[in-house]
Amino acid sequence: MTAGPVPGAAPPLLRVSGVRKAFGDHVVLDGLSLDVHAHRVVVLIGASGSGKSTLLRCVNLLEEVDDGTIEVEGRDVTDPRVDADRVRARIGMVFQSYNLFPHLRVLDNVALAPRLVHGASRAEARDRALAMLERVGLAGKARAFPDELSGGQQQRVAIARALVGRPALMLLDEVTSALDPELVGEVLELLADLKEDGVTMVVATHEMGFARHVADEVCFLHAGRVHERGTPEQVLGDPQEPRTQEFLRRFT
Numbered sequence: 001m002t003a004g005p006v007p008g009a010a011p012p013l014l015r016v017s018g019v020r021k022a023f024g025d026h027v028v029l030d031g032l033s034l035d036v037h038a039h040r041v042v043v044l045i046g047a048s049g050s051g052k053s054t055l056l057r058c059v060n061l062l063e064e065v066d067d068g069t070i071e072v073e074g075r076d077v078t079d080p081r082v083d084a085d086r087v088r089a090r091i092g093m094v095f096q097s098y099n100l101f102p103h104l105r106v107l108d109n110v111a112l113a114p115r116l117v118h119g120a121s122r123a124e125a126r127d128r129a130l131a132m133l134e135r136v137g138l139a140g141k142a143r144a145f146p147d148e149l150s151g152g153q154q155q156r157v158a159i160a161r162a163l164v165g166r167p168a169l170m171l172l173d174e175v176t177s178a179l180d181p182e183l184v185g186e187v188l189e190l191l192a193d194l195k196e197d198g199v200t201m202v203v204a205t206h207e208m209g210f211a212r213h214v215a216d217e218v219c220f221l222h223a224g225r226v227h228e229r230g231t232p233e234q235v236l237g238d239p240q241e242p243r244t245q246e247f248l249r250r251f252t
């Protein structure tokens, strides 16, 4: 399944090679490897506790790997000499809990990163934030405070905040899990739009409909590795591995 590099093909934007991560003697990632090419959407599925969040957190350097390497844009970010803030500035991450600053208006929530991380002027940061709010369909809420928005709108603001630094890679961890069912659709539709714009994404989700329609590749995590991978048609429609079949039975 792990085909060698195609001569002349662009190197992957993200390359995870043999990553091991344990908490005490609980091995969560056990030699996991994964490549993500530019403009692709890779969806991670797997049982709760299979390591989806841990993998995303390792990529964003929120966790330190025990072994293996993670390359982002060709640079090994697990090298201890690497500047973690610079790496994170190339990655946008969105979590289940949107974590907006409640005392800041929507516009300022989004403008904060350009100011702090990218050193933009106040005016430039606001321009960029407003453009990004427009992108997620919330320019009209720029002056509102987070608690005046629905959960779906707040999560779209969090996505705008992650995108505003023009990251090379977006990591999305169960971004619809905290939402009321009727608000899930607007967030998934936004992600589908971003894919159309060419945004590279790794998405951990239990939304199989989204995986089916938006993923270029689906990876089923089990026992600390990518147990089965392929197109949505392959992995969701015709899974080959008994573990994958068992997992998917719970969603049908």
Ligand code: ADP
Residues within 6 Å of the ligand: 023, 028, 046, 047, 048, 049, 050, 051, 052, 053, 054, 055
């Ligand atoms: P998933 O996102 O697929 O549900 P996680 O990556 O959150 O899985 O968790 C994988 C396993 O690692 C779980 O058993 C979880 O309890 C454990 N784990 C995650 N983070 C920590 C931590 N900081 N300390 C100890 N155990 C952790």
Ligand code: MG
Residues within 6 Å of the ligand: 052, 053, 054, 173, 174, 204
């Ligand atoms: Mg998780």
